[in-house]
Amino acid sequence: MATKLRTLGPKAAAALDEELMSTGAFSIDQLMELAGLAVSQAMYAISPPSKTPHILVACGPGNNGGDGLVAARHLFHFGYKPTMYYPKQSKNELYQRLRIQLEQLKVPFTNDFGDAVQKNDYIIDAIFGFSFSGEVREPFPAVIKALAENKKPVLAVDAPSSWNIESGPPNDGPGKGYQPAALISLTAPKPLVKWFKGRHFVGGRFVGKEIAEKYGFDVPSYQGSDQIVEVEGLAHEEITNFEKSSVSGRFLSRYMSTLRELKVFTNLERSTVKLGTRLMSRTASSQINAVDLAGSSLTQQPNLPSLLTLPDELQLMIYKYCCPTHGVLSLWLASGILESELYTFHPESISRRLKSDLRLLHICRRIREISRAEFWKTTTVIFDIAANGAIYDYRAAVESVASRLPGALPFCKTLDLSCGRFPICQLPYQRIHEEYTVLSANGWAAVRIRCGRSLGEMQRLDEVAPSPWRPLRRPCLRCGERKEVMMRKLETTMLVIRDEGISPGRLLEVVDAIL
Numbered sequence: 001m002a003t004k005l006r007t008l009g010p011k012a013a014a015a016l017d018e019e020l021m022s023t024g025a026f027s028i029d030q031l032m033e034l035a036g037l038a039v040s041q042a043m044y045a046i047s048p049p050s051k052t053p054h055i056l057v058a059c060g061p062g063n064n065g066g067d068g069l070v071a072a073r074h075l076f077h078f079g080y081k082p083t084m085y086y087p088k089q090s091k092n093e094l095y096q097r098l099r100i101q102l103e104q105l106k107v108p109f110t111n112d113f114g115d116a117v118q119k120n121d122y123i124i125d126a127i128f129g130f131s132f133s134g135e136v137r138e139p140f141p142a143v144i145k146a147l148a149e150n151k152k153p154v155l156a157v158d159a160p161s162s163w164n165i166e167s168g169p170p171n172d173g174p175g176k177g178y179q180p181a182a183l184i185s186l187t188a189p190k191p192l193v194k195w196f197k198g199r200h201f202v203g204g205r206f207v208g209k210e211i212a213e214k215y216g217f218d219v220p221s222y223q224g225s226d227q228i229v230e231v232e233g234l235a236h237e238e239i240t241n242f243e244k245s246s247v248s249g250r251f252l253s254r255y256m257s258t259l260r261e262l263k264v265f266t267n268l269e270r271s272t273v274k275l276g277t278r279l280m281s282r283t284a285s286s287q288i289n290a291v292d293l294a295g296s297s298l299t300q301q302p303n304l305p306s307l308l309t310l311p312d313e314l315q316l317m318i319y320k321y322c323c324p325t326h327g328v329l330s331l332w333l334a335s336g337i338l339e340s341e342l343y344t345f346h347p348e349s350i351s352r353r354l355k356s357d358l359r360l361l362h363i364c365r366r367i368r369e370i371s372r373a374e375f376w377k378t379t380t381v382i383f384d385i386a387a388n389g390a391i392y393d394y395r396a397a398v399e400s401v402a403s404r405l406p407g408a409l410p411f412c413k414t415l416d417l418s419c420g421r422f423p424i425c426q427l428p429y430q431r432i433h434e435e436y437t438v439l440s441a442n443g444w445a446a447v448r449i450r451c452g453r454s455l456g457e458m459q460r461l462d463e464v465a466p467s468p469w470r471p472l473r474r475p476c477l478r479c480g481e482r483k484e485v486m487m488r489k490l491e492t493t494m495l496v497i498r499d500e501g502i503s504p505g506r507l508l509e510v511v512d513a514i515l
């Protein structure tokens with residue numbers, strides 16, 4: 001679904017619930033059953049039990065928690081093994097019955113949230129919904145903090161718990177930085193979805209158009225017998241449109257003539273970021289934590305790299321473009337080539353085990369259109385550029401690292417390095433192909449050097465140990481003074497799926513087929 005759905009504020013949402021239960025003649029049990037069923041269907045759509053059997057369902061004291069209790073029962077019958085965390089149990093008879101239903105199915109309840117996070121594959125956040133307000137009170141701060149900081153993917157019910165329903169993610173407190181992989185909005189999205197970056201579903205296939213009109217929200221078009229529909233994230237048709245429009249001559253001439261490239265670019269960038277986020281939420285259980293999508297032109301001109309990592313990894317959330325000029329941008333639009341890489345990237349973790357999924361590799365190879373899917377060894381040179389605001393030409397440092405790497409492809413003579421949207425140093429690329437990709441983030445710059453041969457399956461690096469930080473003294477391009485910049489090196493294994501001509505839509509299909 002490409003259209004943006006209207007949202008429903010907390011007061012309107014509460015009033016709607018009231019109306020459904022009075023004029024609408026629904027009982028709370030019914031509404032909760034429908035909500036919980038929708039949550040369980042969203043979970044299934046994201047990751048079936050064959051992939052992520054163990055689901056931790058965290059339930060809060062209110063109806064949001066009730067949705068979690070219902071969802072767990074459905075998940076059990078779908079073949080998952082749910083575990084419940086329900087620290088503040090309500091005396092209300094409805095919740096008691098929902099709990100007894102789970103106990104009769106021998107669904108375990110735990111008090112140790114941290115331990116349960118470790119033991120489960122996916123977490124459902126049914127702690128607070130649209131009635132949450134103010135600061136998070138006990139016993140939930142530690143739980144919210146664990147949700148924000150843990151490495152397991154989370155599906156949030158109606159709202160990421162601790163987010164303000166109107167104004168989104170908190171600036172501080174335990175929920176700071178909390179960005180779940182997926183969200184299911186019940187009945188209608190709440191205003192906070194504006195800040196949400198993951199896969200987004202809506203559930204609530206029981207409200208008529210009339211009531212939706214009265215409350216000013218949209219009923220999305222549900223398919224088949226589904227209780228849920230995926231919205232806003234890049235749905236397939238949207239990607240296909242994006243792909244079509246980015247290659248069509250008519251599109252090009254239209255935008256060329258009106259010089260609206262920058263706006264178009266922003267849209268493409270947003271789409272790419274959404275695609276990346278979605279890819280990550282689908283690959284979460286295979287421990288691939290980064291996606292790098294790069295469009296390059298037919299003539300190997302500078303491209304549009306976009307690297308995303310899961311928010312728990314250094315908060316590296318990057319979308320960078322190194323082609324701010326009209327000409328280069330148009331070239332990219334004309335080409336429609338997309339390189340895509342899924343890989344593991346753990347810059348800060350020492351000796352962390354990486355399990356790049358071999359199965360992923362094998363399946364990729366079986367898919368005819370993918371001509372190359374292989375492991376590559378990469379070395380990333382990371383600069384801490386936040387420290388003194390200096391602007392450097394990093395080439396020499398990167399070249400010296402590259403010259404000592406066995407099998408590194410001939411290092412090209414020029415590189416582009418930028419921090420976020422701000423160019424640090426910009427030099428023309430000679431070739432974009434193979435040798436390196438430049439990545440950047442707030443306060444960090446990373447130059448990735450890919451080695452010249454792909455690794456055999458058994459040679460993949462399972463341990464990642466970044467070198468210690470080392471100071472470099474380099475003249476600042478801005479003031480000419482020699483200033484210190486910290487540098488370190490990191491070797492990783494990268495799973496590269498690459499094919500000239502693979503479109504974002506096709507890529508998603510491939511990922512679907514794999515997972």
Ligand SMILES: NC(=O)C1=CN([C@@H]2O[C@H](COP(=O)(O)OP(=O)(O)OC[C@H]3O[C@@H](n4cnc5c(N)ncnc54)[C@H](O)[C@@H]3O)[C@@H](O)[C@H]2O)[C@@H](O)CC1
Nearest residue numbers: 031061062063064128129130131132133135136137158186
């Ligand atoms: N329209 C729908 O589709 C339906 C939605 N339902 C669910 O009901 C939710 C709303 O339920 P409720 O109104 O019961 O409220 P919530 O479940 O959103 O949360 C309220 C509970 O959290 C506590 N709380 C609020 N702020 C807190 C804070 N800062 N620290 C600690 N505790 C806090 C409150 O004391 C209360 O117990 C929705 O978000 C949705 O998940 C369904 O169950 C019913 C139908």
Ligand SMILES: [K+]
Nearest residue numbers: 125128157159
């Ligand atoms: K929630």
